Amino acid sequence: MGRHYTEEEELQGYLNSIIERIEDETALGITKLFIKKGMKALSDKQKYVFKTKVLDAFLIKECHNCGIPISDYEEMEYILDNGICSSCQYDWDKNYQD
Numbered sequence: 001m002g003r004h005y006t007e008e009e010e011l012q013g014y015l016n017s018i019i020e021r022i023e024d025e026t027a028l029g030i031t032k033l034f035i036k037k038g039m040k041a042l043s044d045k046q047k048y049v050f051k052t053k054v055l056d057a058f059l060i061k062e063c064h065n066c067g068i069p070i071s072d073y074e075e076m077e078y079i080l081d082n083g084i085c086s087s088c089q090y091d092w093d094k095n096y097q098d
Helices: 007-021 025-037 044-058 073-082 086-096
Strands: none
Touching: 007 025, 007 044, 007 073, 025 044, 073 086
């Protein structure tokens, strides 16, 4: 039987996979602390920086191309890598293949 991960653990995994994209040194340090110890370890000031510099920037709520809601961390990373969701990429590839 597989282990069930909490939402916080899933977010920690996602942020760990994209951590090299965080350029702000303060936000990077706070993100590393979050990954290691969770939200409870962050002060109110750190939570504010974490929300505004990390979550607002890297939690993608919808594809900017088609507007489809995004709730999967894997799809968020796909959008960060490709600029569009996998569905838009599929349609693009299907319609514009040589």
